Amino acid sequence: MAIEREKFYECEVKRRRVRAAGGYESFWKVKPITVALEDNDTEFRCMSCGGAVKVFKRRSEDGPATHIEHKLKSDSEYCAAGMYFLKATDGREPRPSASPVR
Template sequence: MATKVEAKTEKLYECEVKRRRVRASGTGYEPFWKIKNVDEALGDGDTEFRCKDCHGALKVHKRHIANGPASHAAHKLKSDAEHCAGILVRAAEESRPARLSSTPVQ
């Protein structure tokens, strides 16, 4: 008889944030993605986040109380969480192949 599989709580503590740097030619800026701890990214005032594994959009949760959960992120789309190489949401889906997000953040 099949048993119901509980979903694990998804918490990502590292993500990619969008930054700007001076171009090699020295004229103007170019965007790039940098891996950062979520708590550090929130402290630096970063506003654009994506998953470092599947490049999907993330929802960021900031720590509000001292003994509460640490600042973390979670996928906005369930399909991204199910296929992300960095996180497996359900134990029964561990054999599911990892892939990039169907709607990656550019």
């Protein structure tokens, strides 16, 4: 029996831009995972809850597409896009991650 896994194909990546007052500031930009990897981005987070995610790259033509999954089950349980949240039947409300990536 195959294990059902959560798969997201877009996430937020950390970028930098020049501030009007000088110097740089960080901001989060939504990108498809494949584009983020092509752009050599290194910091990723869930675009729904801001939680930490793991990147899974496509290893073969027959394998799953490049995607991300929540690192913590607790993030998936309360993220509006998380697999465990979507399967829950207890009427829980979505909330931001308890340990968001900043």
